[in-house]
Amino acid sequence: MTTARRDTYTPETLLSVAVQVFNERGYDGTSMEHLSKAAGISKSSIYHHVAGKEELLQRAVSRALDELFAVLEEPGALRGRAVARVEYVTRRTVEVLVAELPYVTLLLRVRGNTRTERWALERRREFDHQVAELLKAAAADGDLRADMDIRLATRLLFGMVNSLVEWYRPHPGTTPDQLADAVVSMALDGLRTKS
Amino acid sequence: MTTARRDTYTPETLLSVAVQVFNERGYDGTSMEHLSKAAGISKSSIYHHVAGKEELLQRAVSRALDELFAVLEEPGALRGRAVARVEYVTRRTVEVLVAELPYVTLLLRVRGNTRTERWALERRREFDHQVAELLKAAAADGDLRADMDIRLATRLLFGMVNSLVEWYRPHPGTTPDQLADAVVSMALDGLRTKS
Numbered sequence: 001m002t003t004a005r006r007d008t009y010t011p012e013t014l015l016s017v018a019v020q021v022f023n024e025r026g027y028d029g030t031s032m033e034h035l036s037k038a039a040g041i042s043k044s045s046i047y048h049h050v051a052g053k054e055e056l057l058q059r060a061v062s063r064a065l066d067e068l069f070a071v072l073e074e075p076g077a078l079r080g081r082a083v084a085r086v087e088y089v090t091r092r093t094v095e096v097l098v099a100e101l102p103y104v105t106l107l108l109r110v111r112g113n114t115r116t117e118r119w120a121l122e123r124r125r126e127f128d129h130q131v132a133e134l135l136k137a138a139a140a141d142g143d144l145r146a147d148m149d150i151r152l153a154t155r156l157l158f159g160m161v162n163s164l165v166e167w168y169r170p171h172p173g174t175t176p177d178q179l180a181d182a183v184v185s186m187a188l189d190g191l192r193t194k195s
Numbered sequence: 196m197t198t199a200r201r202d203t204y205t206p207e208t209l210l211s212v213a214v215q216v217f218n219e220r221g222y223d224g225t226s227m228e229h230l231s232k233a234a235g236i237s238k239s240s241i242y243h244h245v246a247g248k249e250e251l252l253q254r255a256v257s258r259a260l261d262e263l264f265a266v267l268e269e270p271g272a273l274r275g276r277a278v279a280r281v282e283y284v285t286r287r288t289v290e291v292l293v294a295e296l297p298y299v300t301l302l303l304r305v306r307g308n309t310r311t312e313r314w315a316l317e318r319r320r321e322f323d324h325q326v327a328e329l330l331k332a333a334a335a336d337g338d339l340r341a342d343m344d345i346r347l348a349t350r351l352l353f354g355m356v357n358s359l360v361e362w363y364r365p366h367p368g369t370t371p372d373q374l375a376d377a378v379v380s381m382a383l384d385g386l387r388t389k390s
């Protein structure tokens with residue numbers, strides 16, 4: 001039996017509230033009590049939808065990870081010169097970050113204290129690894145500089161991209177497209193004027 | 196009157212323990228009890244040194260901020276072409292991050308719930324602003340690309356630099372110097388081979 005109040009909640013809206021609370025208080029600092037207050041429903045109503053807060057975390061980071069891994073299966077990531085694929089994946093990663101901002105923010109703040117967090121970290125490493133392989137292929141083609149350590153370059157690239165979750169807020173000044181242009185342009189060609 | 200145990204503690208060693216605990220548990224999630232356990236001294240012994248955990252936070256982020264602002268007063272940041280000063284400040288910022296890793300990590304994770312945190316955020320913004328001014332001067336000299344929004348470029352640059360606190364661990368493979376080279380090289384010249 002459900003109440004009218006509970007009926008307005010779908011697993012999707014509960015997830016969206018949970019992600020917001022996790023990002024504000026940190027996952028460790030969030031109790032079922034906090035989630036219940038933020039969602040405006042009782043704890044038992046939450047348990048009607050999910051087994052506990054770890055399930056909410058798992059669903060939230062899965063959403064971010066699924067979107068990120070889907071990019072690697074898109075034609076632009078699979079076909080063409082490796083350097084063009086690096087550019088494509090960088091651009092699409094920025095777009096996913098912007099489109100799924102709270103979910104990716106949560107994913108990037110995961111620290112690894114629970115099974116779900118360790119799994120999420122492992123999936124992030126796998127994503128980074130696949131992009132690093134693309135960079136390696138582009139370097140082998142002679143399209144990326146040979147004097148850069150690829151592992152380091154990949155980390156700096158993701159450092160730049162992932163920082164978006166800390167400072168990017170949607171506003172009319174910078175569209176996701178302009179943001180993606182700026183990231184790709186800085187990462188691949190740098191800020192300095194070509195002489 | 197002091198005990199032998201307490202005597203081994205200087206404000207400096209207490210600070211170092213506190214920063215480690217803040218970084219592990221988050222500042223909000225750290226109680227005086229946690230600090231007391233980690234330091235192996237009683238809470239009253241801690242109160243002998245500091246008024247409370249906010250004073251420890253304030254000392255810790257001040258240490259990071261002082262080192263960062265000191266860079267802007269060094270000759271390399273004050274003299275020469277603006278683009279060379281951008282390069283110098285970027286390199287030295289990386290060096291400060293590596294040398295003061297736990298302190299800068301704490302500074303970068305500050306979220307702004309207390310007076311000290313809001314002050315630290317304000318100082319960080321001031322630092323970013325001063326570097327943005329340097330980038331602006333370099334763009335005006337024609338040494339940085341005119342098609343990049345300087346505010347955005349500054350954020351991406353710091354995104355890349357600041358990400359170090361999340362993944363850099365000292366090891367023989369990458370010296371701070373090589374790390375600084377890689378950051379400067381990627382930010383200013385990009386990863387792509389020049390054609």
